[in-house]
Amino acid sequence: MTEFRTIGRSIPRPDAFDKVTGGKHYPVNVSLPGMLHAKLLRSPLPHARILSIDTSEAERLPGVRAVLVPDEVPRIPLTPVYFTPVQSPTMVQDFVVMSRQVRWAGQPVAAVAADTPEIAEQALELIAVEYEELPTVFDPEEAMAEGAPQLHEHAPGNIAKHEVFSMGDLEQGFAEADHVFEGVYQTQRVHTCYMEPRVCVVDSDTDGRLTVWSSMQHAFGLREKLAFALGIPESRVNVVKPRYIGGGFGGKLDMGFIEPIAALLSRKTGRPVRAEQSRGEDFITTARHPIKVYLRTGVKKDGTFTARHIKSILDAGAHATHGSEVIMVHGLFGTLFPWKCPNQTWEGFAVYTNNMIGGGYRGYGAPQGCFAVESQNDEICEALGLDPIEFRLRNTWREGDPHPAIEGHTLNTYRLEDCLRQGAERIGFGERRPAASGEGTKRRGIGFACHPLWVSGCVGFPDIYEHAGAIVKLNRDATADVVTACVDLGCGQITVLTQIVAEELQLPPESVRLSYADTDIAPFDAPTHASRATYSAGLAVQAAARDARRRLLEAAGHVMGADPQTLVLEEGRVMVRGQPDSARPMAEIIARAEAPWIEVGPEGPVPTTLEEKGTIMGLACQAPPSNPSPVGAEFVEVEVDTETGEVKVLRVVYAHDVGRLLHRSGAEGQVEGGFQQGMGYALMEQMVFDEETGAHLTGDFLDYKIPTAVEMPRSIEAIFIESDEPSGPYGAKSLSEMCLIVPAAAIANAVYNATGARIRDLPITPEKVLRALGKL
Amino acid sequence: MKQLIELEINGQRQELLVEPHTSLLQCLREQAFLKGAKRGCDSGGCGCCTVLVDGRAVYSCMTLVMSVEGRSITTVEGLSGEGALDPVQQAFIDAGAVQCGYCTCGMMMAARQLLDDNPDPSEEEIRKGIAGNLCRCTGYAKIVEAIRLAASRRQGHSVGEAG
Ligand code: FES
Ligand code: FES
Numbered sequence: 001m002t003e004f005r006t007i008g009r010s011i012p013r014p015d016a017f018d019k020v021t022g023g024k025h026y027p028v029n030v031s032l033p034g035m036l037h038a039k040l041l042r043s044p045l046p047h048a049r050i051l052s053i054d055t056s057e058a059e060r061l062p063g064v065r066a067v068l069v070p071d072e073v074p075r076i077p078l079t080p081v082y083f084t085p086v087q088s089p090t091m092v093q094d095f096v097v098m099s100r101q102v103r104w105a106g107q108p109v110a111a112v113a114a115d116t117p118e119i120a121e122q123a124l125e126l127i128a129v130e131y132e133e134l135p136t137v138f139d140p141e142e143a144m145a146e147g148a149p150q151l152h153e154h155a156p157g158n159i160a161k162h163e164v165f166s167m168g169d170l171e172q173g174f175a176e177a178d179h180v181f182e183g184v185y186q187t188q189r190v191h192t193c194y195m196e197p198r199v200c201v202v203d204s205d206t207d208g209r210l211t212v213w214s215s216m217q218h219a220f221g222l223r224e225k226l227a228f229a230l231g232i233p234e235s236r237v238n239v240v241k242p243r244y245i246g247g248g249f250g251g252k253l254d255m256g257f258i259e260p261i262a263a264l265l266s267r268k269t270g271r272p273v274r275a276e277q278s279r280g281e282d283f284i285t286t287a288r289h290p291i292k293v294y295l296r297t298g299v300k301k302d303g304t305f306t307a308r309h310i311k312s313i314l315d316a317g318a319h320a321t322h323g324s325e326v327i328m329v330h331g332l333f334g335t336l337f338p339w340k341c342p343n344q345t346w347e348g349f350a351v352y353t354n355n356m357i358g359g360g361y362r363g364y365g366a367p368q369g370c371f372a373v374e375s376q377n378d379e380i381c382e383a384l385g386l387d388p389i390e391f392r393l394r395n396t397w398r399e400g401d402p403h404p405a406i407e408g409h410t411l412n413t414y415r416l417e418d419c420l421r422q423g424a425e426r427i428g429f430g431e432r433r434p435a436a437s438g439e440g441t442k443r444r445g446i447g448f449a450c451h452p453l454w455v456s457g458c459v460g461f462p463d464i465y466e467h468a469g470a471i472v473k474l475n476r477d478a479t480a481d482v483v484t485a486c487v488d489l490g491c492g493q494i495t496v497l498t499q500i501v502a503e504e505l506q507l508p509p510e511s512v513r514l515s516y517a518d519t520d521i522a523p524f525d526a527p528t529h530a531s532r533a534t535y536s537a538g539l540a541v542q543a544a545a546r547d548a549r550r551r552l553l554e555a556a557g558h559v560m561g562a563d564p565q566t567l568v569l570e571e572g573r574v575m576v577r578g579q580p581d582s583a584r585p586m587a588e589i590i591a592r593a594e595a596p597w598i599e600v601g602p603e604g605p606v607p608t609t610l611e612e613k614g615t616i617m618g619l620a621c622q623a624p625p626s627n628p629s630p631v632g633a634e635f636v637e638v639e640v641d642t643e644t645g646e647v648k649v650l651r652v653v654y655a656h657d658v659g660r661l662l663h664r665s666g667a668e669g670q671v672e673g674g675f676q677q678g679m680g681y682a683l684m685e686q687m688v689f690d691e692e693t694g695a696h697l698t699g700d701f702l703d704y705k706i707p708t709a710v711e712m713p714r715s716i717e718a719i720f721i722e723s724d725e726p727s728g729p730y731g732a733k734s735l736s737e738m739c740l741i742v743p744a745a746a747i748a749n750a751v752y753n754a755t756g757a758r759i760r761d762l763p764i765t766p767e768k769v770l771r772a773l774g775k776l
Numbered sequence: 777m778k779q780l781i782e783l784e785i786n787g788q789r790q791e792l793l794v795e796p797h798t799s800l801l802q803c804l805r806e807q808a809f810l811k812g813a814k815r816g817c818d819s820g821g822c823g824c825c826t827v828l829v830d831g832r833a834v835y836s837c838m839t840l841v842m843s844v845e846g847r848s849i850t851t852v853e854g855l856s857g858e859g860a861l862d863p864v865q866q867a868f869i870d871a872g873a874v875q876c877g878y879c880t881c882g883m884m885m886a887a888r889q890l891l892d893d894n895p896d897p898s899e900e901e902i903r904k905g906i907a908g909n910l911c912r913c914t915g916y917a918k919i920v921e922a923i924r925l926a927a928s929r930r931q932g933h934s935v936g937e938a939g
Contacts, residue, residue: 012869019877020865020884022812022853029811193912195816195824195878246814246878247912279817490876490913665872665918672915673875701821701910709903709916716917 006502007730010665011509013495015244015488025243027215028276030201036065038262038275039120041110041127043102046138046354046694047149048131050100053110058126063119066268067127068111068261073098074231080255081322081360082221082527083458083465086228090328090463092160092320092350094152095357097229097260102131103151103318104356105694106284108257113265113273138694140292140315140351151318151352160320161327161350165336173307173343177298181380185293185372186761187744189315189687190680192361193706194489196246197282202262203272208232210263212239216255217248218527219485221465223519225255230263241485241517248489249677250360251286253529254321280699286359287687289326290315293335293372298343299380303391305341312348312369317355324350326358326365334369337404338453340395354694360529362674366451366741367681374449374745375760378752382435388448389420389429396452399723406459409626413723413733415657416452419633422719423448423655427635436756441643444650445754449745450633456734457532459627466532468540469523469621472501472548476594478572478587480505480548481515485525486537488514491736492666493533497541499662500729504545505552506569507586523621531734534662536624538729547618552586555593555616560584590616626727632656632738634675636713638750640757642773645766647683647751649712655719656738660731664720667735671718674739679713680706682744683763781845785810786854794841801825801836804851812852812881816910823909826882827851833889835908852881855888864888864926871922875913883909887923896927 018024055067079091087093098108110127114120135149142148143158151158174180200214216222219239227234245252258275266273277285291314298307312330316323327350336346361367381388396416403409424430432446458464471483480501488494494514502509525537549569556574557564560582568577575583593616637651654671661667684705688697698704724731744762752758757772770776778793785808792807801818804810804827813836816824820838827836828850855862864884867873874880883906890897890905897905902923903916911919 010872013872013874015877016869016874019874019880020852020861020868021856022810023814023877023881024811026811026814026878028814193910195814195822195876195910195912197815245876246816247876249912279819279821490878492875669872669875669914669918672917673913674915676915677912700819701817702819706910706912708907708910709920710907712903712916714899716915 004503004730005506006499006509007662010663011495011499013492014498014509015494026196026246027213027242028196028199028246030213032201032203032272035201035272035274036113036115036265036269037117037120038111038113038265038273039117039124040108040257040261041124043107043109044105045102045131045133046105047134047136048102049134050102050109051130051132054128055110058112058123061119061123061126063115064112064123065115065271066113066265068264068268070098070100070109073264074229075099076229076231078225078228079321080225081325082218082225082253083529084325084463086225088463090325092324094154095319095321097257104354106356106696107318108261111261111265113269136354136694138353138355140313140353143351143353144349151354155352158352159349160316160352161324163328163331164345164347165331166345168343170307170309170343170345174298176306178301179384180296180298181376182296183376183379183760185295185375187291187368187371188762189287189290190685191283191287191687191704192249192251194247194249194251197277197279198252198256198258198285199276200259200262201272201274202259202266204263204266204270208236208267210237212237212259213242214239214259215242215245215252217252217487217489217529219487219519220524221527222255222259226259226263229255229260239519241487241522244488244490244494249362250364250529253360253527256285283687283699283704284356284696287356288361289323289358291330291368293368295372295376297376297380301384303380303384303386303394305339305395307343308341310335310346312346314348314350315353315355316350317353317357319357320350321357322360323358330365330369332405333454334366335373338451339373340397355689356696362677363737363741364530366454367744370449370451370741371744371748371762375748378447378749379758389424392420392450393417404453406627411629412727413628413657413659413725414631415721415723416450416631416633418721419631419655419657420450423633423635423653426717426719427637427651427653429635432753435753438754442639442641443754444637444639445750445752446635446637447746447748447750447753448633448635449742449749450631451738451741452631453629454738454741455530456535456628456630457624458530459624465526466536467621467623468525468536470541470544471523471617471619472544473615473617474548474552474590476587476591478507478585478590479511479513480507481513482541483515483517483522484537484541485517485519485522486533487528489528491670492663493528493537495666496534496538496662500538500542501545504542504549507572531630531737534732535728535734538732539624540620540622542729543620543622544618547620548616549618551616551618552589556584556589559589559592628659628725628727628733630657630734630738632742634742634746636746636750638747638754640751640754640769642755645769647764647769649679649747652713652716653719654739655721656735657721657723658735659725659728659733660722661720662730662732667720668718670736671739672716674736675716675743676707676712678740678743679747681762682747686763781842783844784848786850796842798841799837800827800839800841800844803841804836810851810853814878814881816878823886824879824882826885826909828885828889831889831892833886852884855884863929864891867922867926867929871918871925873914873918873922879909879911883911883919887926890923891927891930895931
């Protein structure tokens with residue numbers, strides 16, 4: 001195995017020092033002289049037409065600088081999702097920044113910019129809006145039914161998207177089955193709960209060019225969407241990449257309302273405008289879509305799948321936005337491709353309702369799919385008395401199989417079996433007791449779930465940005481600056497990209513700095529999403545560092561009178577391989593390359609012959625070569641109180657084929673944090689809305705409970721399997737999303753093992769447990 | 777009506793002109809320009825805004841600045857003295873307890889009060905001690921580890937001094 005200098009070491013995170021001493025660089029801290037503050041007026045009604053808006057009183061309030069109403073906002077429908085083109089043919093373009101047509105309670109209908117946030121808030125109360133109320137529908141299946149209120153002209157039956165994928169012969173497959181299982185699995189609407197609110201500052205230059213600071217997950221996506229929404233060329237917008245943001249998890253993967261509104265208000269006033277959402281507004285800006293999955297599966301006696309029919313109904317809310325893609329990813333990567341079944345049909349609907357818009361959330365459709373499929377897989381094993389681990393292995397892929405989703409690619413590294421066996425052994429799965437065999441009120445159970453196919457990016461879809469780019473620039477003090485648009489949401493991109501450059505240039509990590517970047521100067525990089533950053537952005541940064549190293553060695557060859565091919569880097573020095581005496585400081589070579597056009601030789605100044613004079617820098621702009629699948633299996637032990645219905649997770653073991661472990665502590669952090677979100681999803685989190693008015697009722701952390709340190713299990717163990725993925729940086733592939741795809745199904749299966757209660761709709765609340773146990 | 781009040785922030789006396797409804801969080805961030813305390817919810821639900829008032833951890837978003845007139849406020853900026861990090865800060869770095877970091881400053885203030893009250897807390901005591909502070913990234917495992925590490929280092933430190 002190759003020896004690495006920095007890769008694989010848990011180096012201190014380069015951003016940690018700043019974060020423990022105050023955290024200067026969050027977008028929420030951006031402040032400009034003369035800055036105004038914007039607030040949005042939101043509709044209290046879920047479906048209405050605006051008849052009139054009177055802003056005269058608001059405008060008269062001292063300190064109010066501008067008011068914005070729908071008629072002043074360009075009506076340019078688009079998809080605000082960052083990872084596809086605004087007019088992507090696979091997405092639905094139905095999002096407009098402001099409209100007189102209201103489709104959900106919370107939709108912005110006017111905005112104010114004022115000297116202080118308080119004045120802006122006060123002014124909102126002075127705006128008089130007259131609405132004509134329209135009939136509403138909140139349930140997607142009701143919305144699909146005949147006679148339901150229609151939300152969009154372009155979508156009869158409220159169908160935002162309908163897709164069908166088939167393989168094999170379904171009828172034949174069911175005919176071959178010895179047993180057929182059917183179930184309906186329902187998931188709920190949850191929020192990513194990033195801790196830093198969505199915020200932006202937009203400054204319009206005298207010529208109308210915009211500079212934008214925002215807490216988004218993608219600088220280039222925001223540039224594209226914002227320019228399009230305003231009807232201006234992209235080059236008229238410069239988006240500054242935040243050095244880091246306070247969490248995202250997919251919840252900051254689309255342009256919200258605040259960026260275009262702040263931009264318009266800045267243009268109107270000539271002043272920088274800041275907009276920060278309240279927690280309540282954040283809740284209704286983005287959420288994971290609820291999906292109802294109808295699952296019918298045919299199996300042979302030995303557990304081999306013969307047929308599967310899946311129907312998925314996604315509640316898109318008032319606008320399709322992410323919903324038109326989540327439904328696809330859910331269908332293909334959440335249910336169809338992970339399992340080996342010759343005859344399958346998946347049918348998916350994304351349906352308009354008068355609910356809030358959905359968004360991206362770590363796993364992007366797969367947690368909903370995994371919950372359904374892995375719950376049913378467990379039911380099948382239980383009913384047929386099959387070994388659940390052998391059952392999974394029988395119906396999944398093997399290393400070396402053709403990639404089921406991406407033509408011409410192979411599953412080069414694929415260690416699901418190791419994940420399952422090592423995880424099972426660590427938790428003691430062999431000694432697991434039969435379901436519901438415990439005594440007393442507190443019953444323990446063990447369950448697991450796996451997801452046998454996922455992504456390290458998005459290669460394979462025609463429409464999704466996947467390119468990455470980076471610049472690596474060497475300084476005369478033997479340090480490197482890295483310009484990349486890749487945003488660190490907290491998952492550790494700053495750390496990993498630093499490690500990669502340090503490794504390639506054989507520098508200490510402290511000598512590598514991820515520097516300022518904006519869309520004016522950085523090469524395009526796809527968003528931090530789809531578990532792609534380490535793999536795709538990592539490969540680009542590695543290529544840029546290698547390009548810089550090549551130029552450095554060429555310059556060194558010239559300075560040292562050696563063939564660059566014979567030179568190596570070591571500890572900040574350049575030397576001829578195997579000849580430590582020849583070593584020259586890297587700093588000297590870089591300085592020589594940057595020196596004026598003469599060199600000082602023994603006979604005085606002589607013209608240089610160095611061809612590439614000046615700053616040594618490397619550049620890479622590239623597509624990722626493949627999309628290796630990570631795999632993971634999670635085992636949990638729970639304790640269920642059969643008197644109160646409360647479920648407590650005691651222990652978690654998560655095994656994951658990560659390709660190569662670049663930073664153990666960071667990787668463990670992904671597993672631990674992913675489980676926390678997964679446990680919240682499984683047991684407690686749910687956004688609740690008023691059935692009549694559609695108003696959100698769980699808009700703060702007192703009503704929307706997420707796991708605290710007390711509810712979390714005391715033990716979360718991570719097992720990393722290093723399969724050395726040939727296409728990845730140093731053999732690495734992805735990790736983050738899988739950690740949140742599997743927990744809900746694992747917990748549901750463990751609850752079943754403990755109590756015999758099979759709960760098919762999330763979250764598994766005490767009430768549902770008691771009901772399932774016949775105690776309510 | 778604005779009113780002039782005096783606070784001691786991180787050991788320095790400061791006069792500030794505040795409104796009756798101004799929260800301590802607002803005042804720290806916008807008037808004292810200390811950005812360590814963060815707003816995560818503004819409603820007492822997340823703990824990102826935690827600071828110490830006379831050594832006690834409070835949600836600064838739920839504290840009217842008028843109500844702490846004349847008292848001594850410690851923010852994360854006041855934790856590290858003379859270039860050296862507080863053991864809690866150092867432990868958060870060393871244990872890998874920082875991801876996005878947005879909860880970190882509030883979390884460390886809660887940890888500081890916990891350790892001041894109870895220099896050798898058990899795991900359960902640590903978990904209870906930070907139950908009012910949400911983190912969405914880490915699952916708390918490394919935060920608990922960091923606080924344990926800080927506790928042992930602080931004890932080692934005072935034993936060393938006594939010896
Ligand atoms: S901001 Fe104070 S508790 Fe959330
Ligand atoms: S580190 Fe992100 S919220 Fe705690």
